[in-house]
Amino acid sequence: MNKISPKLIGITGGIGSGKTTVSKIFSILGIPIYYADDxxxxxxxxxxxxxxxxxxxxxxxxxxxxxxxxxxxxxxxxxxxxxxxxxxxxxxxxxxxxxxxxxxxSQNSPYILKEAALLFETGSYKQLDKIINVSAPLKLRISRVMARDPQRDEKQINAIIDKQMPDEEKNKKADFIIKNGENKLLIPQVLKIHQALSSQNQNLNG
Structure with missing residues (x-):
């Protein structure tokens, strides 16, 4: 029996969006994660x-x-x-x-995730089958980064944000959107995408 190649799924989001947190939830579900920036x-x-x-x-x-x-x-x-x-x-x-x-x-899974901040900006999304964008309000993203990295001020964070594609544009290009604000639970959103990707993989590979 031939080994089925996993579907290649990208997960991205601007600085402070929480894409790493979302990736960890997928990891708990047994999905291998490739942290591109690391x-x-x-x-x-x-x-x-x-x-x-x-x-x-x-x-x-x-x-x-x-x-x-x-x-x-x-x-x-x-x-x-x-x-x-x-x-x-x-x-x-x-x-x-x-x-x-x-x-x-080397991975054996229905699908695998490539986590990267600049999937769309670098064009590397073209080598992937589907893209998940983790979206969050700008003010919340800035406050998250300042809380986790006190050495950075708002001016520095905005300079990084300016080099990244706007969230609205990423959402238009993405196949799935996870809203990581303060009024939507993450786990149900992740589970819904996980089920869709797992069943989609079975359908595509027969």
């Missing part, structure tokens, strides 16, 4: 080919003498120049895409 950081610190390309584009200072990623230096270079943002994305996102494909082939 893997990107790991690859930037461990993938020798990617490390070499980062050094070639941003200088040897991108890494410390101990070989660790110089996050402060790189962040200053990238966020101060839109062209540098484009360059780092062009280096990191293909590496993450290849890493995800390799990971996905």
């Amino acid at each position: 893997r990107a950081k790991w690859l930037m610190a461990n993938n020798l080919d990617l490390i070499q390309k980062i050094k070639e584009n941003f200088g040897e200072e991108s890494y410390t003498e101990n070989g660790e990623l110089n996050r402060k230096y790189l962040a200053e270079k990238v966020f101060s120049d839109p062209e540098n943002t484009t360059i780092i994305n062009a280096l990191v996102h293909p590496a993450v895409g290849a890493d995800f494909e390799n990971w996905a082939t």
Whole structure:
């Protein structure tokens, strides 16, 4: 009997939307989760080919003498120049895409989730079968980020939000929307999507 390939489902949402919390609920249901942003950081610190390309584009200072990623230096270079943002994305996102494909082939589940903040912005959503967007009011998102990361002020958070696709646009592009405000329960919304994706997978794969 041939192994059925799992459906590839993306889960995204702007900063402070709560996509990681939602992903954890899916994880409790037994669904494998690929945390793209965490893997990107790991690859930037461990993938020798990617490390070499980062050094070639941003200088040897991108890494410390101990070989660790110089996050402060790189962040200053990238966020101060839109062209540098484009360059780092062009280096990191293909590496993450290849890493995800390799990971996905080893999973045994009706569907798997790829959690990433910039699925639509990078175009990586095109390699996925369905997209879930976690949506929340802007003021609530800002207050959540400030509560979990007191070092960031509202100006810094808004600068990150400005680089992300507006929630309304993401909702139009997404196949499923989870509303993570303060007046809707998360678990029933997740369960409804979980049932839809599980049964859809059975139908698609016979």
